[in-house]
Amino acid sequence: MIINLYHHKNSIKENGFTVINNIFSEEEIKKIGEVIQNIDTSGETFRKLEDLFAIRQFLKEIPEVNDLIFNENIKTIIKEIFGEQYFVVKSIYFDKPEKSNWYVAYHQDLTISVDKKFEIENFGPWTTKQNQFAVQPPLDILENIFTIRIHLDDTDEHNGALKVVPKSHSNGIYRPETIDWSVETEAICSVEKGGVMIMKPLLLHGSNRTTNGKKRRVIHIEFSDKGLPEELNWSEKLN
Template structure:
């Protein structure tokens, strides 16, 4: 894989798409594990419009070896760098009948192990005993997100729409987007492909209109150490 081009695209536009990273068999093995889990735990969110698993890699350790194939490890090493580790993981299932859409936003929080008063960290939120905080900008700018697609995804079943280059403008309030200056890009990804993005990239998704599932594994990576009093809550090397 020649990944330098993708590295440049992420730097310039805030995202890139690389198809054919996982084979049909590899995707099938991953989905088999997910289908056989106990979904009664509180980190699992279930509704008609969404099924999500927070702390995905911690909740389903069996899936780790299936996800971190040689292909994916090569991407992490060559595009992100030698010392990157996992800091967050979520599984999203946007069901066939989903009316759920996501307005434009940036991913501005990180998951940490406790809540403490810290300069330049805040605001804080707590969900299901998990602590999220908005860290200083340089921590957010350092994160890469990989979205692994378990289904073909296009504008008809909730593909991400993004505003290219918005990742390099710091905190960017969606209501201030000037559509005379900015353009929207729909990110179609094939089953077994990945989308890599920077969390500060403005992104959203539309409702599903073609009756097809959209299942995505979302994993965030950083190589930054946090202030000593707190830890990344999901750190996996």
């Protein structure tokens, strides 16, 4: 069981991220991998490229994986670090293959997934991908979100571990092109297989191409405790 979550809670508050290893056993990771391998990937929420395979609305598309993901350790993290009232609002599965040249430049996660497009003050700009609506909400909603990234493989700087700018989550909307590297530093978030990285979406983050011939599979889940204006609903709300 996890010990000393207080330290991790402080790290997220101060630096915008933390890494906790040994959250899933070898057996649990194997079972999750098997469920993913056996799915029908023809639907429009599946994105297949040579460099990347992604499943949007992952927990909705593959409900049989939910019990495996929400083990006692994850439930404890949600309760102790996020709070009792937090629920899932977005989930994506990423598979970066062994020879992936997929490179992600520094960015913040600035949108939320909602059920429809509805013009509301302070919500925008809007985007639509594969019949899914995403919108940039007011800052207080973004600041309240936590993201858990579950690693199904050992991940370091050679196979696409996230690189982040510590503390950048507390600067509001921060354009990557304005990063002053004489002031800022970069950290690489290496995570062991079965470990998690927890981050705030406003943390500047990116990832490099894979250079060591090892794949990187990650389940990305976002949590919030905020309601939306009554005209909108979170598209993936799960308690």
